[in-house]
Amino acid sequence: MLKCFLVRFSFFCLTETYIALFSHFIPCGVYEAIYILDGILKNMADIQPDTVHGDTQSQSEAVFGLAHLLGIKLMPRIRGIKNLKFYRADKEQSFQHIHPLFKETIKWELIESNLPDILRIALSIKSGKVNASTILRRLGTYSRKNKLYLALRELGxxxxxxxxxxYITEAQMRETIHSATCKSEEFNDFLQWVMFGNNGLIAENIRHEQQKVIKYNHLVANMIILYNVITMTNVIRELSQEGLQIDTETLGATSPFRRENINRFGTYSLDMEREGPEIEFNIPVI
Incomplete structure (x- = not known):
């Protein structure tokens, strides 16, 4: 299972292998939830995530419903869970310990009557004919009157x-979500460290120039991450050859977001003909 972690403003998809797959520039003040699915569906890389992690603002009921139809598992961090509504499947249902959590009942007839239409929407998005964000924006504009939006929200x-x-019953799930969120925040901090010029501020006023800054920043960060991975791999291989046993717990404490070995203010030469070193992946781990 491949996961994707999302962060606000210039939001990006960071795989659990620490590589940013895509980025999407979002102006300040725009709710990011409607854009959360676009990058995954447009992603043409060999790595195809099927799980999305994000902060609380990266989810909504409609997004949960559409993500489910598209075969994407949405696993956001939830803050203020006590303020969210739980919906029972039937109004006659009663639960011994958690009954007070359930405030309302699912309107199954609304989902059933509009299911063919929302499935057609999902197929159109899957085939690339329309963006998920476009559909969510259009359906949400007149949400109180739009039956398709109401049905999608009900499914969500x-x-x-x-x-x-x-989320409230599985500690392992909460730990996984927390770990994923921390990883995305670490990457966001690493991006800010990489883009040190002008204190990390984007001075351009033109949208496509702003997008260039974001994408180039991610490209440089990815290259530094790759360099760090190669360097750490070589060190681990040397230690292994010297007889030191490397365990998974030790490797789990390492991170490619190292920066003390990087001189951001140096002089760099670009050699387009130079081939990258081979990476040895078969290092024995106990």
Whole structure:
């Protein structure tokens, strides 16, 4: 299972292998949840994530519903969970210990009557005919009157309720989500460290120039991460050859976001003909 972690403003997809797959520039004040699915669906890399992690603002009921239809598992960090509504499948249902959590009942007839239409929307998005963000924006514009949006939101309530129940009962799931969020925040901090010029501020006023700055920043960060991985791999291989046993716990404490070995203010030469070193992946780990 490949995961994708998302962070606000210039939000990006960071795989669990620490590489940024894509970035998307979002102006300040725009709710990021409607854009969360675009990058994954447009991603043409060999790595194809099927799970999305994000902060609380990267989710909504409609996004949960659409993500489910597209085969994407949405696993955001949830703050203020006590303020979220849980929906029961039937109004006659009663639960011994968690009954007060459930405020309303799912309107299954709304989902059933509009299912063919929301499935067509999902197929159009999957085939690349329309962006997920475009659909969510259009459906949400007149949400109180739009039956498709209401049906998609109702489906999302089902999926999010299931997710919330798993969230409060499974400690391992909460640990995984917390770890994923921390990793994305570490990468965000690393990006800011890489873009040290002008205190990290984007001075350009033109949108496509702003997008260039974001994408080039991610490209440089990815190259530094690759360099760090190669360097750490060589050191681990040398230690292994000297007889030191490397365990998974030790490797789990390492991170490619190292920066003390990088001189940002040096002089650099670009050699387009130079081939990168081979990386040995078969290092024995106990």
């Amino acid at each position: 309530r089902v999926i999010r309720t299931i997710f919330l129940l798993e």
